[in-house]
Amino acid sequence: MDIKLIKGHGSGNDFFIIDEISNHYTFTEEDRSRLARLLCNRDSGLGADGILYVMDSDHAAGRMRVFNADGSEASMCGNGLRLVARYICELKGLEETVIETMKADLKVSKQNDLFDQVHTYQVEISPVLFELSALPLQLNKPSLMNEKIVQLSEELRFTALAVPNPHLIAIVEKDQLEGNLQKTLSEKVNGPNELFPDGVNVSFVRTLMPNTIYVRTFERGVGFTNACGTAMSASSLVTCLQEINQFEKPIDVYNDGGRVQCVVHQFDGKYHIDLIGNATYLYEAVINANVDDNTFTVLLKEDMSEQDSYEKLQAEAQELLSQY
Structure with missing residues (x-):
C-alpha cells in the first residue's frame, strides 16, 4: 500500500501525520498499530515518537488518533495535537476549530509566531482528573497531591493526574535531575508493577525563575522524549496548585526540544490548560x-525548510537552560 506522510514535530516530539480524510485509506486497527511499530523504529530509516492519524469526525473538523512507537494507542498528545491542528486548519482554511480526541473535543487555533517564522498553534488540554482511578494508580486513597510514594522514593513528593492520559509529576532540584533517579523509577512504573498497571508518564519539574519552568518527561510507550505536551501542561498546573506560578498567566515551559507556553485556567473548581x-x-x-x-x-x-527557524528558537532555549 502506498501511503503519504508528513513528518513534523512539536517541541522536538516528532510524529508522522497520515491523512485519512483526503486519502481514504482502509486501515484496520491492527494496521495502525503495526504501522506505528514499523515506521517509528529509529533503526528503520525513518523513525518517530508516534503516528498521528487524521480522520473524519461526525461533529468536529476532524479526529485525531495517536499511536506510540510501541504500537499502543495514547488517549491524548498535546504536541501531536498542535500538528494535527495545523494540518486540519490548513486543509480546511480555518484559523480556529475543534478537534475530536479519544476523551474530549478540544479547541485549537492558529496563533502569532512564538518565534520568528515558527508556525504556532494553541490547543486545549482537558479534561483534568485527579481521581487515582482515572490513571489508574492503585493506592488506598482517592487522590495524590504533593505526597510521597514510598515504593518509589523516600525523598520526592508526587502529584498524580490525568489530562486525560496519566501523569506522575515531581517538583525537583537540579541535583535530582542529574543521575539515573528519573530513569530508574520511570522504568519501574512502566514495567510490571503493582502501582500503575497501565504505566504512566513521569515528569521531573524544576523552577528556573518566576513563570518559567523546565520539564523533562519519560513518556509511557516511548521513553525519554524531547518534550511531552500534556506533561508540560500538567506540570504547569501542578506549579500553580503549589503556588509556584499563577493561574491565568503565561508560563514559559522549557524542555530538551525547545520552549512552549502554558496558561492554566481555573473555573468553578475545574481546570484546563492552553498549550501554545x-x-x-x-x-x-x-x-x-x-x-x-x-x-x-x-x-x-x-x-521542507521550516526546521532552520525552529533551531534558532531551540538555540535560544538551550542558552537560557545553560544558565541554570
Missing part, C-alpha cells in the same frame, strides 16, 4: 508499506 507552541513540518514522503511482511520502501521524500 510550534507545529513544524520536516518533510513530506510517500512510502510503500507491507505490514504483513513488516517492510516498507521510501518512494519519495522531500525536505
Whole structure:
C-alpha cells in the first residue's frame, strides 16, 4: 500500500501525520498499530515518537488518533495535537476549530509566531482528573497531591493526574535531575508493577525563575522524549496548585526540544490548560508499506525548510537552560 506522510514535530516530539480524510485509506486497527511499530523504529530509516492519524469526525473538523512507537494507542498528545491542528486548519482554511480526541473535543487555533517564522498553534488540554482511578494508580486513597510514594522514593513528593492520559509529576532540584533517579523509577512504573498497571508518564519539574519552568518527561510507550505536551501542561498546573506560578498567566515551559507556553485556567473548581507552541513540518514522503511482511520502501521524500527557524528558537532555549 502506498501511503503519504508528513513528518513534523512539536517541541522536538516528532510524529508522522497520515491523512485519512483526503486519502481514504482502509486501515484496520491492527494496521495502525503495526504501522506505528514499523515506521517509528529509529533503526528503520525513518523513525518517530508516534503516528498521528487524521480522520473524519461526525461533529468536529476532524479526529485525531495517536499511536506510540510501541504500537499502543495514547488517549491524548498535546504536541501531536498542535500538528494535527495545523494540518486540519490548513486543509480546511480555518484559523480556529475543534478537534475530536479519544476523551474530549478540544479547541485549537492558529496563533502569532512564538518565534520568528515558527508556525504556532494553541490547543486545549482537558479534561483534568485527579481521581487515582482515572490513571489508574492503585493506592488506598482517592487522590495524590504533593505526597510521597514510598515504593518509589523516600525523598520526592508526587502529584498524580490525568489530562486525560496519566501523569506522575515531581517538583525537583537540579541535583535530582542529574543521575539515573528519573530513569530508574520511570522504568519501574512502566514495567510490571503493582502501582500503575497501565504505566504512566513521569515528569521531573524544576523552577528556573518566576513563570518559567523546565520539564523533562519519560513518556509511557516511548521513553525519554524531547518534550511531552500534556506533561508540560500538567506540570504547569501542578506549579500553580503549589503556588509556584499563577493561574491565568503565561508560563514559559522549557524542555530538551525547545520552549512552549502554558496558561492554566481555573473555573468553578475545574481546570484546563492552553498549550501554545510550534507545529513544524520536516518533510513530506510517500512510502510503500507491507505490514504483513513488516517492510516498507521510501518512494519519495522531500525536505521542507521550516526546521532552520525552529533551531534558532531551540538555540535560544538551550542558552537560557545553560544558565541554570
